[in-house]
Amino acid sequence: MNRMESTDKRRDVYGIASTDSRAKSFVLWREVAMAYISPAVMAGIGGLVTADKGLQIAALTTIGGASALIAWMLGLWLRSTGGKNRWVAGANRLIVTGTFTLGGIAFGLLAAWLTVYLLGIVWPFDPAPWVDRVWLDFPMSGAIASTIMIWRWRLTAAKN
Structure with a gap:
């Protein structure tokens, strides 16, 4: 049995769509963590630069927390039914990202x-x-959480 037949058998048995080991899958906890950390760090830096204690506290609570919550809800939707919607997976990435950002x-x-x-x-x-x-x-x-989630999801979907 040659290598090509072995690869085809593995695809049939295990449902492997891609043999590229560099392509990462969409892992919800990792994406939610990025959606929390990104705005929290940027707002925290802004609070440090302007010496605004309220912004420093909000970076970890209302800004980061709301981002994580929205990213988690959007990630659950993308994982369950979002990928099956034709316009989410097939439309231009900028249009889909803009739509989700407005949402x-x-x-x-x-x-x-x-x-x-x-x-x-x-x-x-x-x-x-x-x-x-x-x-x-x-x-x-x-806006930040929706943009991060849909952009990263589309990159992962395109690779896989």
């Missing part, structure tokens, strides 16, 4: 509105100082 901004605005609204109902006293930040932090985090 992430809209989701972030909705999350900010729900947070402020529900916190106003549950906590009738003067709101915490971080509540004013969510109007900027959540949409920005949604």
Whole structure:
């Protein structure tokens, strides 16, 4: 049996689509970690440069946390049904990324509105100082997380 027949048998038995060992698969926890770390580090650096303690704290909480949450939800969707949608996998990468970025901004605005609204109902006293930040932090985090997730997913899908 030659090498070509052996490779074909492995593809049939194990469902191997690619023999390129350099191509990495889409691993959700790794992508969510990148979606948390990237904006948190950049906002933390911005907070250090401007000496803004509020931005330094928000980098690890509202900015990084919202990015991780949105990336996790989008990653679960991409892993389960997103790859089966023809327009997500087949359309121009910039168009798909832009669409998901706008969707992430809209989701972030909705999350900010729900947070402020529900916190106003549950906590009738003067709101915490971080509540004013969510109007900027959540949409920005949604945009960053959506862009990172869909871009990296498309690169992985193209390689595999």
